[in-house]
Amino acid sequence: MLIVLEPDITQKQKNHIYRILREGGCISREITEAGRQIIGSTGDAGRSPDFFESLEGVARVVPVNTAFKLVSRQMHPEDTRVQVGxxxxxxxxxxxxxxxxxxxxxxxxxxxxxxxxxxxxxxxxxxxxxxxxxxxxxxxxxxxxxxxxxxxxxxxxxxxxxxxxxxxxxxxxxxxxxxxxxxxxxxxxxxxxxxxxxxxxxxxxxxxxxxxxxxxxxxxxxxxxxxxxxxxxxxxxxxxxxxxxxxxxxxxxxxxxxxxxxxxxxxxxxxxxxxxxxxxxxxxxxxxxxxxxxxxxxxxxxxxxxxxxxxxxxxxxxxxxxxxxxxxxxxxDKQLDFGYLDKARAVDRMKKAGNGQGRRAAFLGEPGTYSHKACMQYFGGQVQPVPMNSFKEIYETVREGGADFGVIPLENSLAGSVHENYDLLLEYDLRIVGEILLRIEHHLIGHPGARVEDIRRVYSHPQVFQQCRSYIDRHQWEWIPVSDTARAVRLVKEQNNPAEGALAGRDAARIHEMQILEQGIEANARNYTRFVVIAREPISGGQKNKSSLIFSTGNQPGALFEALKVFADNGINLVKLESRPIHGKPWEYMFYVDLEADVDSDELAPVIRQLAQKIDYLKILGSY
Ligand SMILES: O=C(O)C(=O)Cc1ccccc1
Missing domain, CATH: 3.20.20.70 (Aldolase class I)
Structure with missing residues (x-):
């Protein structure tokens, strides 16, 4: 039986209900669902639903119609997580x-x-x-x-x-x-x-x-x-x-x-x-x-x-x-994390070194953004996510020690690179310590009861408009870019206008109790974003299979070829090559490479020395 309580119930009234249930041999639990307080009970203490409904502070009574009670989803709507070490x-x-x-x-x-x-x-x-x-x-x-x-x-x-x-x-x-x-x-x-x-x-x-x-x-x-x-x-x-x-x-x-x-x-x-x-x-x-x-x-x-x-x-x-x-x-929507135990140990060691203080990870936006999800999937519950207003603020906060980690999107399988983050990686002296791939499914989110036909204006992060281009091009909507997707949903909710919608993920809709009007509106279902985790120092321990570097070469024929040949000669596979203009030097470029190797390992040290001789500038972003 679920006893849904009035929002203004007093502790004395609650105690009275608990006493009746306990004396009737029932086990009870307090549940919160969608902001409502509920008492879940394994039985009815020999009383009718009407009896409980007549008690002060009770809004209504809902029977639990399964033989199992404490393990039922009705009694505990959230997923249970069993912690083992x-x-x-x-x-x-x-x-x-x-x-x-x-x-x-x-x-x-x-x-x-x-x-x-x-x-x-x-x-x-x-x-x-x-x-x-x-x-x-x-x-x-x-x-x-x-x-x-x-x-x-x-x-x-x-x-x-x-x-x-x-x-x-x-x-x-x-x-x-x-x-x-x-x-x-x-x-x-x-x-x-x-x-x-x-x-x-x-x-x-x-x-x-x-x-x-x-x-x-x-x-x-x-x-x-x-x-x-x-x-x-x-x-x-x-x-x-x-x-x-x-x-x-x-x-x-x-x-x-x-x-x-x-x-x-x-x-x-x-x-x-x-x-x-x-x-x-x-x-x-x-x-x-x-x-x-x-x-x-x-x-x-x-x-x-x-x-x-x-x-x-x-x-x-x-x-x-x-x-x-x-x-x-x-x-x-899950991850298999090869570094699960190593990462947990490393974060634990950091905690001990920091006088037992919990570790913090900065992410873009509010709870419910894709970045928030990436952060939760990368660290599980071990690290406290800290919301930020911009990517730059994430770098700033990590550099100044306000957070131990930052989680930032780097590239998307439909919309390509997030250039701002490539430039910030060059600007700030931080390390990449991990990466995580997230499938991104966008939805059109509106007010409960609203219809797609009523929508006139949509809010979202600019990246999302790019990823949903073919869908939104079919509608004559005004697009309003905002700093993150969860904020978009919140704004739509606060403005209380059924003609407004947001493009965002399922979590943002759930958190703000808004309705998904159309599911999976991204241009292609193979929509993935690669996020990286940045920190001031590398995380120690665990196997590292990948590294990221930035370099620039002289402006002479074959300079880039000579640099890349070092990797080829040493049998190192490049998995990404991207160029970005160097600010203030028109038509000169920084090259960003991802390698399948651990650049911090002893075996790679001679390769990096060879590379350094062929290039003008080298920055090792990290191995993970
Ligand atoms: O606004 C968000 O939810 C973000 O985390 C930024 C973003 C947007 C689209 C894909 C990946 C990250």
Whole structure:
């Protein structure tokens, strides 16, 4: 039951409602949705809706019409993020859990962990207690296995996931692991569910072999009703009549789950298919369908694995899969971040060095801009986003120490380079420390109930007009450029004129409670913007694959050719070359290059020395 409160309800009136619910044996939570305060309750305390509606401070009562209450989306409209160390499951970034089916020995576990970490996994899995179909199969190393998992966490900074099979193992898992897994066969072991509910650690709850989605969510309800909200659902295939795969992966469960519950959902394509070659296609499909992450079995010698070798990927296959996921994720508004753990560690170190103060990232505009989204996707919740009025202000603020990072758009796949930012990169002595690719989907946003035919004037960032040119050319609208897209939506809202609209993203419409009148109005669906992250100093740690430089050459034949030849002679791939006029020197140019190499590495030092001899000016923007 949802009890929607009057805006002016007093604390005393609220306490009275809470007391009635508590005495009636209900668990209640306070929810805020669209600015309204709501009390969500697991029951009605034996009273009718009319009774609650007659209480002072209550506006109305809405029944929760599902068997599960605390895990239902109605009771908690926002997505839950389960925090596991530095990793947030259910956030902007895809979480990939990888490792062998069973912890076999120390050396093998450390070797596999090193590989999966290098390829972008952020949590390590491995069973220490193995419930197997056959009593004669390998049953796991027990506490010795847990100690190995703890060593993996210590060595690689990766939180670890393992299965618990009985409440008797509770003390051990509390001591050694970060996420407790409930296996498919134990999904309805209610004593075990209550036990992990009381432990409070994040729980990964697998769907039972023959469980309906409702039964699965009822099991999650057991855990949450014990006070543990940190539940991650894991679909691992259900038993059907189909023998070609070990189980049938129910990918349609993802959108169903996303609708019914606020809990994150991840997919285990390894157990679902049971066959190595089927794992990557299903993993790709799961991310495309909106899963928050994956759990994948990886083994460096699967033919000799003690458990489930036939479904384990070789590390190289895992690496290829991760590269595919990196490309797919932005299409569904997510990111696969190869630097997830390194970045989190580096930001944490900065925090400690700065007397525990949180780090800040400057972005263009107000909450709801594309830059804000890029900032959130790059840092997750670890860094506080700070709004700015212009790109120049971002550079200024980072240089003066008002923010540790700045997030700026550099180029767009439809409209090309954001020249102002190329020029500012030259002007300011800051480093590029990261990049992020965002799919940009623009919408025509207006007042609730307004119609496209009524629109006469549209507001947006100038870049957006360029990207939606073919759509807006079909209408006789007046275009008003403003500093950012979220501001455009806010202005339209404040001016309260149904003939005005804004071109902006979904977040801006949601934040300002405005309506999307027409979706996806960009000229081409392959509309991506590449943002870079700037800082005063490089971020230490992590693998760096790309670098950016600016240089200028003398004005003689072949000068640019000579400079670029240095890269060719050393086998370095250039991925971008752009020229910008040098201010005050007509017809002379600065060249901006992006390379697939780490210019800060020792191997590149001689190459940079060679380059320096061929050019007049060099500025290393950074490697990331
Ligand atoms: O105004 C915004 O939302 C921005 O972040 C600037 C922008 C506009 C269009 C594409 C990418 C960034």
């Amino acid at each position: 530095d990793v947030s499951v259910g956030g902007e970034r895809i979480v990939v859990i990888a490792g062998p089916c069973a912890v076999e020995n120390r050396e093998r576990s450390l070797a596999i962990a090193g590989q999966v970490r290098k390829y972008g996994a952020v949590l390590f899995r491995g069973g220490a207690f193995k419930p197997r179909t056959s009593p004669y199969a390998f049953q796991g190393l027990g506490e010795e296995g847990l100690k190995i998992l703890a060593e993996v966490r210590q060595t690689f900074g990766m939180p670890v996931v393992t299965e618990i099979t009985t409440p008797a193992q509770a003390d051990l898992v509390m001591k050694y692991v970060d996420v407790i897994q409930i296996g498919a066969r134990n999904m309805q072991n209610f004593e075990l569910l209550k036990c992990v509910g009381r432990l409070g650690k994040p729980v990964l709850l697998k769907r039972g072999l023959a469980a309906t989605i409702e039964e699965w969510l009822m099991s999650a309800e057991y855990i949450v009703s014990e006070g543990n909200d940190n539940v991650i659902l894991c679909e691992r295939g259900i038993r059907t009549f189909e023998p070609y795969t070990r189980n049938t992966l129910d990918l349609s469960a993802i959108p169903v789950i996303k609708n019914l519950t606020h809990l994150p959902v991840i997919i285990d394509p390894s157990h679902a298919t049971g066959i190595r070659e089927k794992v990557s296609p299903m993993a790709r499909a799961a991310i495309a369908a909106g899963a928050d992450g994956l759990m994948i079995e990886v083994h460096d010698d699967p033919d000799h694995a003690l458990s489930d070798g036939a479904q384990s990927l070789y590390p190289e296959q895992f690496s290829r899969l991760m590269r595919d996921l990196y490309v797919i994720s932005p299409v569904v």
